[in-house]
Amino acid sequence: RAVTSLEIGVQAPERDAVADTGKGGRILLVDDRASSYERLASVLSAEHTVDVETDPSEALFHAAENSYDLLIVSLGLENFDGLRLCSQARSLERTRHVPILAIADANSNTRLLRGLEIGVNDYLLRPVDKNELLARSRTQIRRRRYTDHLRDNVQNSIEMAVTDGLTGLHNRRYMESHLVTLAEQASLRGKPLALMMLDIDFFKSINDGYGHDAGDDVLREFAVRIRKSIRGIDLACRYGGEEFVIVMPETNLHVAGMVAERLRRSIAGEPFAVHKGAKRIDVTISIGLSILERKGEPVADVLKRADIALYRAKHDGRNRVVA
Ligand code: GH3
Ligand code: MG
Ligand code: MG
Ligand code: MG
16 A cells, blocks of 8 residues: 655744653544544554544644644544544644544545545555554654754744844844835835944953953843843844844834933943953943935935944944934
8 A cells, every 4th residue: 555645844833842752642533433433542542642532623623722743533434524624624723734644444535535635644544453553653743743843943044044143133134134124114104214323332442351252241231231122123133243233113213312312321321241240341332323214215325324323423422322
């Protein structure tokens, strides 16, 4: 008999919460014939935790509420269509990635084909062989765990690609592409958009005086303070070595100026702890501000104006905000 299995996609964010203890998994067995499910369940429970559900709508609810490693669905049910259940399980976000093993009567080829089209991963024909049931369940559970693992890795890589490793803020590349989107949204909705460019004053002398590690401590602590002073919709990134950018949607120049001034004061007013708190050093920052000046303006122009304003803040004596 040919083994048929379809690949499980990797795009869903849902993560199986079941602790990966040993090889046993959690199985939901959907079957309404006691003579059938009692035998299947007793075979499976040698290796797995098995819940039996005889009502299909309950089964779907059950499957969505719990994190099962495998659904085993009997297609030849007396009171409902097992295929419909499989199809519903495939379309629900919470069950989309749970593998389905169908159990079918020997003469139900058409239904089996339908099942495979719908996304049933594998099947067994009655009478069900004990060892085959265990083997195929094991394979599906292993596959499920492997794709979960792959999905985690993909998510990690995506996160790494858009995050600055030292501070945990977004990196420059992410900011520059997301800024384009934010500027488009602002233009479409006729809302203001503000941008600030921040640069730590005399950072080189912090490195020179306290060491590179202390410099890193300052960068991390600076990122923490930035996070505390912005809203959830604001976008903060590490733009370069000791230079940061904050993008503030729905914020005009006046409000952005107040936010910037508050942040500047909070930096200058509270010395930074370095070397695990053994030393405290005074840090100041300079900030250049700009806003999106017209609909459809290139974001490079907005960044450029913030950079020029920052340059003036430095030139005028540092520890200040310039618009
Ligand atoms: P200014 O007030 O004009 O901004 O002076 P500055 O010393 O801050 O400016 P400058 O651009 O001359 O120096 C920035 C320094 O930041 C130089 C570089 O060695 C340091 N730097 C860049 N990235 C890192 C980092 O990840 N960690 C540490 N510790 N230092 C960094
Ligand atoms: Mg500099
Ligand atoms: Mg600097
Ligand atoms: Mg700099």
